[in-house]
Amino acid sequence: MELDKAIQKRHSTRKFKQKAPDWKDIIECINSARFAPMAGNNYSVKFILIKDKETIQKLADAAQQQFIAQTSYVVAVCSNTTRTLNLYGERGKSYLKQQAGAAVQNFLLKIEEKGLATCWIGYFVDYLVKEALKIPPEINIEAIFPVGYSAEKLKPKRKIDLDNILYFDKYNQKKMKPPKTLEV
Numbered sequence: 001m002e003l004d005k006a007i008q009k010r011h012s013t014r015k016f017k018q019k020a021p022d023w024k025d026i027i028e029c030i031n032s033a034r035f036a037p038m039a040g041n042n043y044s045v046k047f048i049l050i051k052d053k054e055t056i057q058k059l060a061d062a063a064q065q066q067f068i069a070q071t072s073y074v075v076a077v078c079s080n081t082t083r084t085l086n087l088y089g090e091r092g093k094s095y096l097k098q099q100a101g102a103a104v105q106n107f108l109l110k111i112e113e114k115g116l117a118t119c120w121i122g123y124f125v126d127y128l129v130k131e132a133l134k135i136p137p138e139i140n141i142e143a144i145f146p147v148g149y150s151a152e153k154l155k156p157k158r159k160i161d162l163d164n165i166l167y168f169d170k171y172n173q174k175k176m177k178p179p180k181t182l183e184v
Helices: 003-009 023-033 053-063 066-070 082-088 091-113 126-133
Strands: 045-050 073-080 139-148
Touching (some): 045 053, 053 139
Antiparallel strands (some): 045 073
16 A cells, blocks of 8 residues: 555544454554664664453443444553653653654554554553553553554545645744745
């Protein structure tokens, strides 16, 4: 699949087919996250692939979103903040979020390429997820992703016009200044 098609086709799914995907395909999707940029090449993002139905139900309960329990697999994304914060101090907090986002985007695009579906879950009770997955207190949970095959019909995406998000040279400048011409 071409990158532009994967970007434009990617969507969130909350209804999944009963058919379980091949776990090896999910591993390939996680593998794509390794190529995301990381501050100082210090890889802070970690992935947990969950198959246990009881644990998946605990995650659905922690997120208060029962559709998560429809899937055979859930991927939890975590960040180990220690090294990045030690290297970059307060600024490292921004870097951690940026690199987690970059890794997740690679993962999501590969999910799309593989014909799988997911939904980015950022709302959950942290301590319940940490308890269910035995995650140490110093590790941040970035998001959880139920993974499966979509049972939803795709609706056209609402697209924001490029003119509403693009500025030139400074904030709120909608037009690019014409280039200066050199007089000869």
